[in-house]
Amino acid sequence: MSAQKSYNLQDSGVLRFPEGFVWGAATAAYQIEGAARDDGRGPSIWDTFSRTPGKVHAGHTGDVACDHYHRYPEDVRIMGDLGLHAYRFSISWPRIQPDGAGPANPRGLDFYDRLVDELQGGGITPIVTLYHWDLPQTLEDRGGWTNRETAERFAEYAAIMYSRLGDRVETWTTLNEPWCSAFLGYASGIHAPGRTEPEVSFAAAHHLLLGHGLAVQALRAAGASQIGITLNLAPVLSDDAEAASIVDGLQNRIFLDPVLRGEYPADVVERAGRFTDWSFVKDGDLEIISQPIDLLGVNYYNPQTVTGRAGEPANPVYPGSEGVAFPGADAPKTAMGWPVQPFGLTDLLVRLSHDYPGTPLIITENGAAFDDVVEDGQVHDVGRLSYLDGHLRAAHAAIEAGVDLRGYLVWSLLDNFEWAEGYRKRFGVVHVDYNTQRRTPKDSALWYREVVRRNGL
Numbered sequence: 001m002s003a004q005k006s007y008n009l010q011d012s013g014v015l016r017f018p019e020g021f022v023w024g025a026a027t028a029a030y031q032i033e034g035a036a037r038d039d040g041r042g043p044s045i046w047d048t049f050s051r052t053p054g055k056v057h058a059g060h061t062g063d064v065a066c067d068h069y070h071r072y073p074e075d076v077r078i079m080g081d082l083g084l085h086a087y088r089f090s091i092s093w094p095r096i097q098p099d100g101a102g103p104a105n106p107r108g109l110d111f112y113d114r115l116v117d118e119l120q121g122g123g124i125t126p127i128v129t130l131y132h133w134d135l136p137q138t139l140e141d142r143g144g145w146t147n148r149e150t151a152e153r154f155a156e157y158a159a160i161m162y163s164r165l166g167d168r169v170e171t172w173t174t175l176n177e178p179w180c181s182a183f184l185g186y187a188s189g190i191h192a193p194g195r196t197e198p199e200v201s202f203a204a205a206h207h208l209l210l211g212h213g214l215a216v217q218a219l220r221a222a223g224a225s226q227i228g229i230t231l232n233l234a235p236v237l238s239d240d241a242e243a244a245s246i247v248d249g250l251q252n253r254i255f256l257d258p259v260l261r262g263e264y265p266a267d268v269v270e271r272a273g274r275f276t277d278w279s280f281v282k283d284g285d286l287e288i289i290s291q292p293i294d295l296l297g298v299n300y301y302n303p304q305t306v307t308g309r310a311g312e313p314a315n316p317v318y319p320g321s322e323g324v325a326f327p328g329a330d331a332p333k334t335a336m337g338w339p340v341q342p343f344g345l346t347d348l349l350v351r352l353s354h355d356y357p358g359t360p361l362i363i364t365e366n367g368a369a370f371d372d373v374v375e376d377g378q379v380h381d382v383g384r385l386s387y388l389d390g391h392l393r394a395a396h397a398a399i400e401a402g403v404d405l406r407g408y409l410v411w412s413l414l415d416n417f418e419w420a421e422g423y424r425k426r427f428g429v430v431h432v433d434y435n436t437q438r439r440t441p442k443d444s445a446l447w448y449r450e451v452v453r454r455n456g457l
């Protein structure tokens with residue numbers, strides 16, 4: 001990749017990150033791989049959802065995406081050109097077990113074998129996400145995450161993956177954002193499987209966490225040493241303390257507390273009481289869920305701004321949030337309409353280290369969508385570059401405040417399938433022309449390469 005432009009950061013005033021800080025990028029299988037029917041891959045709930053009229057922008061699907069399944073050598077080369085230390089990617093469960101259970105599909109395993117070997121050859125550390133939303137459809141046909149048995153299938157799948165890759169993959173995260181799987185997928189229906197049943201979404205959340213715990217047990221028993229979970233977390237900004245606490249509970253503490261404290265927060269149990277009696281929680285579940293982990297993955301994009309408003313109906317993605325309004329923030333916005341508030345990252349990381357001490361943190365996703373334009377083979381994505389710069393400064397401030405932050409993985413390496421938004425929203429630091437599959441590192445990638453090289457800003 002020719003360096004169309006290099007960013008010469010002045011030495012003076014450079015913010016240095018700790019020695020050994022891990023710099024990388026992140027993706028997810030359904031968003032980049034394509035090859036949806038190649039080599040025995042079975043359908044996932046996102047194959048079904050994206051084919052359901054009206055669910056995904058313009059009927060876009062992950063059938064081809066970035067064709068990473070075939071182009072991974074080029075993509076690994078790009079990672080090397082950018083000097084990345086690590087690459088976070090997810091494994092497509094239906095590529096490994098097309099029916100979500102039973103013997104593994106050898107051609108599916110072979111792909112990830114090749115990918116890990118390619119990464120190793122490039123000196124890039126693999127960070128595996130076992131589940132990034134692409135549940136095998138056959139498991140959804142049996143209730144999906146509302147069915148407790150799915151948690152057991154997930155642990156079996158985790159064991160299969162460790163047995164194949166455990167000799168070369170050290171860092172394993174079980175789930176990406178169980179909040180999205182449970183409350184976007186089963187309560188609001190804006191994500192797969194598109195169910196609008198808030199009364200079952202809490203059971204889905206619990207079974208996702210149970211799957212995490214059972215997978216941790218399986219991975220640990222097989223010899224895994226670095227195991228974690230990735231949560232999408234957001235500080236809640238409000239002039240109303242009760243409103244803030246309600247959303248903090250439904251977004252953050254509903255996952256942080258069971259995983260790191262072995263209990264569900266009492267206020268969340270009470271507020272969800274209008275939907276469920278929590279009878280899906282069985283004796284011993286929370287001991288399994290709170291199996292010790294070595295790392296907490298933090299996906300941060302922006303804070304949530306809320307206020308108390310009598311009579312306000314619940315936000316569909318937050319069942320139990322009656323009386324809370326989401327007015328939006330008075331801040332610059334990304335192409336997703338999400339506010340640009342880097343201070344929220346510092347606040348979040350400091351809160352985590354204070355309220356949940358002892359678990360090292362890694363930013364597993366942070367990034368922004370902006371409307372990019374290719375001009376003479378370049379993409380001058382100043383908005384994204386500025387977003388990343390501000391958030392890295394915010395992360396550095398957290399480290400200065402004593403937070404044990406181990407790394408930063410930008411979302412995303414490539415423009416990709418942005419779920420219900422399809423391909424119209426671009427988060428990549430590398431532009432993808434979906435007509436030609438041409439990759440073009442954006443100015444933000446060239447800037448990020450310098451940050452990695454200098455280990456600082």
Ligand SMILES: OC[C@@H]1[C@@H](O)[C@H](O)[C@@H](O)c2nc(CNc3ccccc3)cn21
Nearest residue numbers: 028176177180232299301365411418427
């Ligand atoms: O939306 C950008 C990324 C997405 O592409 C990743 O697959 C996913 O892990 C991810 N999580 C968030 C933050 N959570 C979220 C909030 C509302 C809708 C969807 C995701 C953003 N992103």
